[in-house]
Amino acid sequence: MRPRRIHITGAAGSGTTTLGRALTAETGALHLDTDDVYWLPTDPPFREKRPIPDRLALLEEGFGRTDHWVLSGSLLGWGDPLIPQFDLVVFLLIPPVLRMQRLRAREVERYGAEALAPGGAMHVTYQAFLDWAEAYDTGARVSRNLQAHEAWLSRLPCPVLRIEGDTTVEDRVRRVLAVRVREGQAWRG
Template sequence: MAFCRPLFDPGGRALNQRIYLIGASGAGVSTLGALLAQQLGLPHVDVDEHYWHPSDPPFQQARPVEQRLLGLKQALEDKPWVLSGSMDGWGDAIIAQADWVLYVDTPTPLRLQRIRSRERQRFGPRILPGGDMHTQHLAFLEWAAAYDGGSRAGRSRPRHKEWLARLDQPQGRIEGSGSMQQMLDQALAIITGPC
């Protein structure tokens, strides 16, 4: 792929880029973030690592906003980075440092399929009927399915659309129904600009 705006200096180091990726749960935001960071030789930080207190089962208790922000600032430092995950409503100071905001837009049936697959892989029989995470799993799927209509608290298409419209940073939309390689190619094409 020929880049129109250089991503690397003559020594092969990534030029200063701070890229923030968002989207619905199951859209592929974290996976794409990790791949993009690897491609550019930049650190990747996922918001969930700083949002939730470690627990078993996971995702039970959110950290206070001040702790999340402190953890993220320490992880990101004052360097280029790729950051993935939802921070609208509480992470504005960090988002303001981004050079690019990329929105991963993936159809809901595919997102739900990815979530089911991911949760089976992570938790196995714990999410099945009788498992200690079954109720949590079903509630999460129901919440994720409501993204398009915005009928639940948290992330939603209407909320993301409104939030993106208020941002000053350059933005791009990634079509999330393709392969991860296709999504990566889209992201690189966006941040290198039109030829």
């Protein structure tokens, strides 16, 4: 059978949310995103972290609404109590240069070039975010990094599907939907 409880993870800008939305459009699953529970609502957004017990409770509430969901984003370092609920974890890994290009474009789309430019209202925050995101691949200065993700993935009791490279969303959806789970083990059907 197809996995019904899927967690999609990877670095910021790797496409976890995009794939999550595409999978839910294809399957009718509920889509949840870790950014929606990790951060308290602020203006501008992404300023204050929600306490971990509250994040977990919000995700558990979402999971409780259906047995068919897709969770996108990272819960590395705080979400381990949720691991037993995953049928499949999808790990996205794309070239760092491309990932950073996508992040820059996304931030311009969200906030506007003027706000992100030197002297703009979001410039300092934007630069700090880019520095944090770029450090993912080197492991320097940040706890959410490739090395930590690889170690976390290696300990998971459920199947892990790695999708590496600059693939289309359609290809990623096809690859996820091709995974079958039997008695806790993945096999390709």
